[in-house]
Amino acid sequence: VKPLSPVTTFLAGSFGLWTVDKMTARSSSSITIPCHYHRMFREHVKFWCRGKLWHTCVPVRDSQGRLSITDSPAELVVTLTMSNLQSRDAGRYWCAIKIGGFMKADVRTSLELLVTKDTPDLWVNNGTVSGPEGGNVSIDCFYSDKLKDTEKKWCRSGDLHSCQSEHGMHPSQHAQLHLSDAGRGCFTVTLVGLQREDAGWYWCMAAGIQVPVHLNVTAAPTTPNCTVFPELTSLPTPSASTSLLTSEILETSARVTSVEPRSTSSLISDKPTSPTTTGSPESKLTTWSTFPLAILTIHPSVAPSVKNSLHIWLGVLVTGGILLTAATVAALVWRQQMQCSRTHMTEDRMESAMHTVSKHQTHEHKTQDM
Template sequence: MIGLSPCAMALLSISGLHGAVAVATVSWLQVQNGSSVTLPCHYPSLDRHRAKFWCWGFFWSSCHVLARSDSPAEGGKVTIADHPDSGVFTVTLRDLQRGDTAFYWCAVEGGSSASLYLSVTNGVPNLMVEDNMVVGAEGGSVSIRCFYSNLTRDGMRKWCRSGDWGSCLTLDSPLAERSPLITDNGEGAFGVRMRRLQRSDEGWYWCVAGDLQAPVHIAVLQDPNNTLIATTKNHTTEESSTVFYSSTATVHKTNRPGQGSQLCSGAQTCLRRTLWVLRHAGLVLVFLICTAVAFWKIWQNRRVLQSRENRRCGKLRCQNNTDCL
């Protein structure tokens, strides 16, 4: 933000445009009260050696820094870890409470930033994943289940590579070699099977339903015999169009969104929309103020120039008129 005027900084802070390209993260994440979450913040390679930080607040220009990569705190509620080789830093939030519902920012010192809205609910989140840390074997496959509620049922369900909205796939996306298989069971869950895993597949992804996103990290190990790997290298149904659901990883209905869940996101949705309106109203207000200040300065400069011109002309008249003496 070096070299920008206060007005320009304020406009960029409210609109978030300055971080729209360089830094990328989820835009709206919903978690359950008392839970923890780890989310990714992507940044360009030019920012590899700069400090990264996690900031709380509605406006970027006045947000409160909660964690920095150059002075990480261990064992606290918020921890941050930078991964320069991957161009991503991760933020882990623990024991989240309703009061933690707010706007946050992923930021690079001296660079750009991106905002996200974190909503903490007492009920079941409207979008959640069975496991957001998945391990697979190179050449094998992994399965991810994403649960959504009635409120997000009408929204588009997507599977995206984190930081790249152009990579998103839907239920209707054409299948290519090694492309993920996506199916929806029609009962508030859609599944994703990542096939023929390669090391390049390792990284962060998003389950998307409507406006919500849920981050998922996939680790790809070279040793297929590792006991931590939950898939086999050659699964007989790997080419099937039906996503594999593991019977050993059952999610109880009380822990997933569904028709019988206690949904409390209506007020949160209204709050988010209200904040969105206020944010953009603030953008318009700052623009008007900056415009008024600019016109006032132009008018003031013209008055100063006019006054100087009048004094100069007066002196010239006095020099040519003895009545001035």
């Protein structure tokens, strides 16, 4: 680690390390306290200690698996997490960076932790919230009646000039910030249009008490691209008054009449056309089929669906034909087997009868010989 000069150490000690001033937590709960440092301390050793004075503080040790210290150089923050809080955990804690060297004191800052059996004066339900990039997220900061008339603020942890209140808003470089306090024990913070740069630590603050909140900004959900089918040029484009799919039913008259043939282009129209009769009564012959004829005008945007439907129906017909053929073959095989079985039975009976007749004839011959 590159050593720091005394002047740099003094300035860093004044402006290069900061955390919350006071926190209140309920017993048996868990808290995470962030401590921010300047990028010049990225490679230095960070530690937490506990004591009323700096010279008497003792480094925090995890003897029961309730404490953990995490350094995140990417966020320039070192955190102290404490679980299953007890009354004996209350006191002053110091966040410090080891500088080392002659006449170079360690850089440190401190906070006061209060542990109460009652509901804290300021708290949040969840110390970690998440929102998608481009989306919105809301954080509810709850407060007691003691802080009802106190100004509430929302601060970007690590930025000493970022604190904003409901009556002291100023534009943000990233997500839009909305603050609302109805005086009912809940101070709501809403961030609109989240960006990746908005991720990090924040504070709810009132009367010198801060509650840290960590915001995670996740990747925006992706929307799959829709496949655009090409326009069909073989069919005419319908007018604005027609729907996407229209049907024109042309039926011949119940009487045998002659219908004047029309071209295919004249059949596809917006209005039905009545059939015409030509020729003498003696020569009235039906030139069209007597079955109803449906002429479809299909909009290009729905043509693929119609095509898919035709493919489905074709598949159903082919499958039905295969099944019908298989059933027919099975029936023929079964019929052939039945005929063979009957033939065998008849032959067996005839053979048995002939055998019986032969026995009778033999018996008669023997009788005659005697």
